Amino acid sequence: MLDRKEQLKDIGDGESKLDPLSACSRCAACQSACPSWSATQLETRSPRGRVQLIRAFNDHRLADSKELREALFTCLDCRACETACPNDIHPGQLSLLKRAEIMPDGLPRRIRRMLTNAPLLHAGMMEFGMGAMRLLYQQTGLRHWLRSSGLLHSMPKLERLDRYLPEIPGKPARASLPEIVPATGVKKGVVGYFLGCAMNVLFPDAALSAVRVLSLLGYDVLTPRGIVCCGAPQMTMGEIDSAKEMARRNIRAFDEVDIIVTDCAACGAEMKGYEHLLNVDQALRFSAKVRDFAEFVEPFIGDMEILPGCYTWHAPCHLAHAQGVCDPPKRILKKIAGEFLELTEEDRCCGSAGIYWLTNPQIADNALERKLRFIRETNADTIVTSNPGCVLQLLAGKSEGDEWNVKYLSEVLEVAMQGRMENCDSSRETNLLLSNNKRGVIR
Numbered sequence: 101m102l103d104r105k106e107q108l109k110d111i112g113d114g115e116s117k118l119d120p121l122s123a124c125s126r127c128a129a130c131q132s133a134c135p136s137w138s139a140t141q142l143e144t145r146s147p148r149g150r151v152q153l154i155r156a157f158n159d160h161r162l163a164d165s166k167e168l169r170e171a172l173f174t175c176l177d178c179r180a181c182e183t184a185c186p187n188d189i190h191p192g193q194l195s196l197l198k199r200a201e202i203m204p205d206g207l208p209r210r211i212r213r214m215l216t217n218a219p220l221l222h223a224g225m226m227e228f229g230m231g232a233m234r235l236l237y238q239q240t241g242l243r244h245w246l247r248s249s250g251l252l253h254s255m256p257k258l259e260r261l262d263r264y265l266p267e268i269p270g271k272p273a274r275a276s277l278p279e280i281v282p283a284t285g286v287k288k289g290v291v292g293y294f295l296g297c298a299m300n301v302l303f304p305d306a307a308l309s310a311v312r313v314l315s316l317l318g319y320d321v322l323t324p325r326g327i328v329c330c331g332a333p334q335m336t337m338g339e340i341d342s343a344k345e346m347a348r349r350n351i352r353a354f355d356e357v358d359i360i361v362t363d364c365a366a367c368g369a370e371m372k373g374y375e376h377l378l379n380v381d382q383a384l385r386f387s388a389k390v391r392d393f394a395e396f397v398e399p400f401i402g403d404m405e406i407l408p409g410c411y412t413w414h415a416p417c418h419l420a421h422a423q424g425v426c427d428p429p430k431r432i433l434k435k436i437a438g439e440f441l442e443l444t445e446e447d448r449c450c451g452s453a454g455i456y457w458l459t460n461p462q463i464a465d466n467a468l469e470r471k472l473r474f475i476r477e478t479n480a481d482t483i484v485t486s487n488p489g490c491v492l493q494l495l496a497g498k499s500e501g502d503e504w505n506v507k508y509l510s511e512v513l514e515v516a517m518q519g520r521m522e523n524c525d526s527s528r529e530t531n532l533l534l535s536n537n538k539r540g541v542i543r
């Protein structure tokens with residue numbers, strides 16, 4: 101009789117009677133695409149291995165165990181296996197769902213759920229937390245002192261957190277963003293803008309760029325005050341009920357619009373998945389309205405200023421694999437970049453995956469090193485992407501010799517549109533409105 105560890109190594113023989121995963125032919129087409137397998141070379145860290153573990157668990161051939169949970173929780177949910185699989189198996193999503201099922205609902209889990217739900221459901225709470233962090237950690241000089249004293253080296257987790265924490269901006273996007281920003285020039289229609297949590301508190305300039313671009317293209321932009329987190333962090337933690345509650349609130353918040361644009365790839369993927377999460381008509385209608393920023397704006401982009409410099413595109417997993425949006429961002433960049441350079445393995449995971457860089461540092465670092473190697477090979481001076489996690493991960497990996505910077509697509513596109521904006525009186529009004537937040541505000 102094999103012990104539990106041995107069972108996990110050898111799971112996979114025998115036909116499953118109970119679940120549809122028997123469609124997995126064990127061909128291993130998914131294996132080399134998987135960052136956790138590439139880093140460990142372990143079958144239990146591969147998509148195929150995870151599928152077989154889930155089958156065995158469903159068939160009662162395998163009990164819940166620490167090893168099973170580790171196999172499922174080391175999946176980055178990058179979805180590259182789903183693109184690679186010829187049999188339409190979804191090992192990443194299956195791993196997420198199974199996490200929720202096997203985790204015991206004890207007191208520690210309930211406390212964690214309570215603590216994480218509160219800031220995700222109340223943007224003001226998250227803004228307050230980040231403001232306090234800015235004040236206490238950055239502005240008091242504590243960060244500078246910890247870094248220069250060398251003390252951080254003796255606290256690896258804190259050192260890692262510090263490396264990933266960007267300079268926290270003074271104001272979240274919500275403080276400058278009216279609920280309705282009017283179209284610039286001739287109005288084409290109204291779009292909803294989904295302001296994700298990280299875009300709001302960590303990258304407000306990029307969020308405001310996205311809104312200005314949408315306005316400049318002729319859309320009134322509605323950012324409802326009732327929106328909450330998209331639910332992606334809760335799904336990753338196995339908290340499906342919390343993610344469902346967030347989905348319901350966002351569906352209600354965007355009831356009035358026909359199109360919802362987001363500049364965060366992870367939020368976009370999550371919201372396009374509400375139809376499966378809730379499986380009701382309203383969710384189906386909501387998911388059909390969601391568009392990634394590049395996907396929405398690309399058909400409307402006319403002649404642009406050509407930006408000096410060399411640009412490349414890092415495709416977030418949740419854009420390329422989860423949403424299947426691959427070409428629009430590159431078509432935009434090819435139109436506006438002085439030089440566009442292809443990035444080898446552009447759609448391979450950078451290792452960020454929420455807070456995976458903190459919970460599974462070895463695998464995350466392995467994925468990041470591979471990404472950085474190809475970035476350096478391009479000699480590009482600007483890496484363009486559209487996901488906050490990717491931006492944080494790439495900046496955390498940037499070393500002193502690296503001269504490139506990381507930008508959001510919305511930011512570079514706005515700069516390319518500047519010529520048009522500067523010639524347009526109403527666009528100046530829009531900028532004023534965003535910076536002063538004087539009209540249309542519901543707080």
Ligand code: SF4
Pocket residue numbers: 123124125126127128129130131147148151184185186187188189191
């Ligand atoms: S999950 Fe798909 S790609 Fe991977 S082994 Fe199974 S059938 Fe092959």
Ligand code: SF4
Pocket residue numbers: 133134135136137145146147150174175176177178179180181182191192193195
């Ligand atoms: S989602 Fe990514 S990390 Fe998870 S099994 Fe698939 S390829 Fe591997």
